[in-house]
Structures are given as C-alpha cells and as structure tokens.
Amino acid sequence: MNLKTISNHPIWSGLVVAGLCSFAGTVTGLIDWAEAWNIVVMGWRYLTDSSTVANWLIALVGLYIIFTFILFLRNLPERVSEVSWLSYRTDKFFGVQWRWRYIDYRVSNLNPFCPSCDLQLDPVQDSMFHAIDSITLHCDCGAGPWRYDKSWDKLNHDVTKRIQQKIRAGSWQADPGNS
Numbered sequence: 001m002n003l004k005t006i007s008n009h010p011i012w013s014g015l016v017v018a019g020l021c022s023f024a025g026t027v028t029g030l031i032d033w034a035e036a037w038n039i040v041v042m043g044w045r046y047l048t049d050s051s052t053v054a055n056w057l058i059a060l061v062g063l064y065i066i067f068t069f070i071l072f073l074r075n076l077p078e079r080v081s082e083v084s085w086l087s088y089r090t091d092k093f094f095g096v097q098w099r100w101r102y103i104d105y106r107v108s109n110l111n112p113f114c115p116s117c118d119l120q121l122d123p124v125q126d127s128m129f130h131a132i133d134s135i136t137l138h139c140d141c142g143a144g145p146w147r148y149d150k151s152w153d154k155l156n157h158d159v160t161k162r163i164q165q166k167i168r169a170g171s172w173q174a175d176p177g178n179s
C-alpha cells in the first residue's frame with residue numbers, strides 16, 4: 001500500500017487526518033494561550049501605567065539628568081579654551097617671528113621667520129670658538145642679522161618656555177603674535 005492508495009482510501013485518509021489533528025492539538029495544548037495573553041496584557045499595562053514607578057524615583061532620575069547637564073556646561077568653557085590654545089601657533093620672540101606645531105600638546109617644529117619678508121631663517125653658527133655658543137639669523141632681504149649669544153638648542157628652549165608661559169597665563173589671547 002503506497003501513499004497514493006492511502007490518500008484515495010476514505011478510511012486510511014480519515015485516520016491520517018485524525019492523527020495530524022491530534023498531534024497539532026498536543027503541541028498547542030502545551031501552550032497555555034490564556035496565560036500567554038495575560039502576560040502580553042500585563043506587559044502592556046506595565047509600560048503604560050504611570051503609577052508603577054514611584055514619584056521619588058522619577059524625581060531622582062530627573063535630578064541626576066539636570067546635575068549631569070550642569071556639570072557638562074561647567075566643563076564646556078575649559079574644553080573650548082583647551083582646544084583654542086592649540087590654535088596659538090605663531091608669535092614674535094627675540095626680534096623674529098616664530099611658528100610651531102603641537103605634537104601631544106608639546107611645542108614642536110619650531111622655526112624662525114623674517115619679520116620683514118616672512119622668509120624662513122636658518123641659524124648660522126658664527127662663533128670662531130666652539131666653547132662659546134653664538135648663532136646668527138640672516139635673511140636674503142637684508143633685514144637683520146639677529147645675533148644670539150646662545151646655541152640653537154638653547155634659543156629653541158627659551159622660545160618654547162615663553163610660548164608655554166603665555167599659554168599658562170592665557171596672555172596669548174590678548175596679544176597673539178606681538179610680544
């Protein structure tokens with residue numbers, strides 16, 4: 001007896017349908033539909049019911065949000081100024097214009113420029129005695145020369161110190177590039 005014979009036979013097909021219905025009934029019988037519906041209704045009521053959350057809890061959460069917002073506003077000017085001093089990247093020290101960058105908040109790539117024509121200046125060691133540090137900055141335009149009784153490293157160090165001093169004092173904002 002094959003499947004086609006079963007489907008054509010009224011008694012056999014009747015038994016198969018009865019068996020399938022019984023199986024489906026067993027599966028759906030495992031789920032308590034009334035209970036499931038109850039859970040859905042309770043969940044919806046919980047979400048929409050305002051009395052399930054105590055008022056003091058709402059007040060506490062509200063205060064927390066307000067407090068966090070005030071803290072954020074108080075720190076805002078500090079953050080803005082921290083960012084804005086990074087825009088201070090040129091100033092006049094020891095008679096010439098200097099430009100630099102910041103790497104990890106430290107002055108870097110410090111270079112001198114001619115105050116007349118803005119050409120970058122190269123330091124020339126002009127001491128005949130190596131024991132005495134002395135450098136000169138010359139410009140092609142004829143301005144200068146600017147002579148310093150210190151090494152190139154010492155001059156860089158001194159300029160960096162003055163930059164840092166102006167950042168600390170905040171005076172770079174009042175008079176940027178004209179000290």
Ligand SMILES: [Zn+2]
Nearest residue numbers: 114117139141
């Ligand atoms: Zn020049």
